[in-house]
Amino acid sequence: MKYSKLIFYAIFLLLISLSIFLANVLNFLSTDIKLSADSASDSDDHIKVTDTTNNLIWFLQISDLHLSIFNDASRITEFNEFCHDTIDAIKPSVVLATGDLTDAKDVDGIGTKQYKEEWQIYKSILDKTKVEDKTIWLDIRGNHDTFDVAGLDSPQNLFTNYSVQGYNHSRSYMYQVRKENNLYTFIAIDASLNTGPRHPFNFIGIVDEQEIIKISSFIQRTENSTSKNTIFYGHFPTASIVSKGWKNIREIIGKHNRGLAYVCGHYHTLGGLVDRMYTLQKEGFLELELVDWKDKREYRLMAIDHGILSFTDIHHGDWPIVLITMPKSALFHNPSKENLEVLRNSTHIRILAFSIAKIDIVEVNINKGEWMTGRQVEGPLFVIPWNPLDYATGLHKIEIHVRDFEGREKFSSQTFSLDGTRVPFSLWSNLFLMVHANILFSLLFYLLIAILVLPLLVTRYAFGSVKATGEHRRILRKYGSIPLFEKIWILSRLDRIFWPTIFYPIYLIVGPWTIGYLVEDHIGVVFAWGIFVNGTFIPDGLAYIYGSFELVTFQLPLTIILANAVYQRFYDLKPTLGKTPSFLSKLCLHLVFTVLLLIQLIFSYMFWLEYGGMALLFSVIRTWSVIVGTVLIYQASHFPQEWIK
Structure with a gap:
């Protein structure tokens, strides 16, 4: 019952916030x-x-x-x-x-x-x-x-x-x-x-x-x-x-x-x-x-x-x-x-x-x-x-x-x-x-981050202790029909995958995305909310769109792939539960990740053409996302029994 109330209150607050926002937008558009x-x-x-x-x-x-x-x-x-x-x-x-x-x-x-x-x-x-x-x-x-x-x-x-x-x-x-x-x-x-x-x-x-x-x-x-x-x-x-x-x-x-x-x-x-x-x-x-x-x-x-x-x-x-x-x-x-x-x-x-x-x-x-x-x-x-x-x-x-x-x-x-x-x-x-472009672009960016982070956080802290209380089977029967719920639930229990998965989108809000030669021979630093270069701060809103594109084309599909990978590995380790994944399903999952990785590498190459080697080397949003994603998918497919709490 307490889990249902928690979900209800979360949805209610979200709807109230959206209603207030839409009312203000409609008034603004008058x-x-x-x-x-x-x-x-x-x-x-x-x-x-x-x-x-x-x-x-x-x-x-x-x-x-x-x-x-x-x-x-x-x-x-x-x-x-x-x-x-x-x-x-x-x-x-x-x-x-x-x-x-x-x-x-x-x-x-x-x-x-x-x-x-x-x-x-x-x-x-x-x-x-x-x-x-x-x-x-x-x-x-x-x-x-x-x-x-x-x-x-x-x-x-x-x-x-x-x-x-x-x-x-x-x-x-x-x-x-x-x-x-x-x-x-x-x-x-x-x-x-x-x-x-x-x-x-x-x-x-x-x-x-x-x-x-x-x-x-x-x-x-x-x-x-x-x-x-x-x-x-x-x-x-x-x-x-x-x-x-x-x-x-x-x-x-x-x-x-x-x-x-x-x-x-x-x-x-x-x-x-x-x-x-x-x-x-x-x-x-x-x-x-x-x-x-x-x-x-x-x-x-x-x-x-x-x-x-x-x-x-x-x-x-x-x-x-x-x-x-x-x-x-x-x-x-x-x-x-x-x-x-x-x-x-x-x-x-x-x-x-x-x-x-x-x-x-x-x-x-x-x-x-x-x-x-x-x-x-x-x-x-x-x-x-x-x-x-x-x-x-x-x-x-x-x-x-x-x-x-x-x-x-x-x-x-x-x-x-x-x-x-x-x-x-x-x-x-x-x-x-x-409506100012910064408002529209930032709204999209933060909405995508909320979509990526909140389901994992809510699942971890709303249902994180159910196994210890013996209620996990009842919870899965009650919410298991929700798409991805069981997969997200398993992912939220694996600290070494859960924390990097939610840390990356949160980092994009506060941390530098890249450092490189942004203007002529001047080194600059790119953040979500602006750029520091040549002694100037530039509040360029397109960074939000650039970040949103990264979240949609890489981080969101990566999270879905990770959820499916940990799900397959979980039932590999629990053959008695009768849901052992087939070889074909594992192959398809890795093919999808390979395609995703290739697309991200193409974007990284384009980023190198735009800003050069230094910017690519220090690019969290391009280079390091590929490295971290590859490490996470390997861990999701090979984690040991003792990782499961």
Whole structure:
């Protein structure tokens, strides 16, 4: 009875803890925001939107180019096309290049370092296509651009000499663009590591106090100027930025009354899990992650039309391009920064249409009504008269058809509202853009450790004394139907196997994982919670994922193999119990362990390619796990009778 109560209380406490955690996560993922007294919706600045090009700017974003001298040459050739054909057709005022400009990976795709040839290719394309004569090119570093870079003054920091902005702006900077009578501000947030380890321990960005002060000063200058709107941009999503200072980066962005959005890259599609990651942060700004150029060849067209931000993500070479700026998509309403009265007072539907050939026709319908043909005003702007009072409440659907003179066509649609009715973002988008990566990664890591350690500890201390009391047969009859229970029970009684099995995952929480040359010629130490290298502490959350991968691919299967091995050995020593294992079952068990060992050796080889011999020699998570695992499996298969208590 006491064992049942112990298990019940353990499960009850676990469920309570999970419930509290999930409640906090759901509250955190809420996109409800508080409107301030000076929010956009309360503004007195009611601009009349008509059929002119006044108060309109459009610009592009491209991210995660990963230009490589070893892999996928089409990234380079198509980037050249983007800089020539796409920019010539769209004529953006600004292009935001948000990091990972080069790939910085070896020919094997494992080792990482800066290659001057990749940076020269990046610069040569920009020079050859005369990008700087056609637009304002605002580039910024990503984590790949800092692989194996010891500092801003390092010769390996090639961003300084081969980017457009790097020579004048080593980190965050501000750029203001005047379009007609309006001033627009673009603030770059560089969260890349000053000391950048090689892959994979270079995933989380850091904004230190000095950088926070600088960004805050940019915002202050903007608010003291005539600038109407601000776009923040950087490589890292805010969920993967650690802030060191009196405020975190979301609070800094959110407090800027004119800051419409933060645009970034870095996550790609998270291995195909999420193709589009957008959210409205609680602090009151849109966060828009852009799918990569590396594999997906996507870029983003954005426009600010009378203070209203609209955008569309586009696959390279997909023409024509169309963006409805009035009325904007209901998914991206931002009540704290945008004035809905602008939409409600507009006299025309406003559309930007681009192609490599002249646009022939632009037409729309609303709620499956009659098609209405647009009139070209100037450049890419097409307008259609409408009465917004006809759509004053609820959600409505606008469909658009665009065709150029060479017969290319585009059909698209979006939902809009004029009363502030919003469409929810996807759960995955909210999860990955709102919950900090360190929290998600560490939760997974500690959950896996709990799965590995707690069953063994509970079994040992809940049922450890049953043999002495003569109750072991009753316990096995009662709980023996639970998968692995008897095997875990036997393993928990063998001290020389039990203690190393639970010590290893616990050690990963507190002890160093490896020591080696992590950045250029600098020796560093890796822990689960961060890295010490070159006199710097780097709280890189990817270590948790790296450790989680080790636990799933090696430690968890090793524990299962050990449990089966001690089970077989136990009944070898107790032939009278009638469960003597067959030769085939023993052979299968050792074959499985051999495969597991080979996989771990492959990972160890990859680790050697990444960080060298010293890191491999002192690697607890790679080298020593193989040695300890081999010793344990031998002991589990050959332990003597006297080990059984």
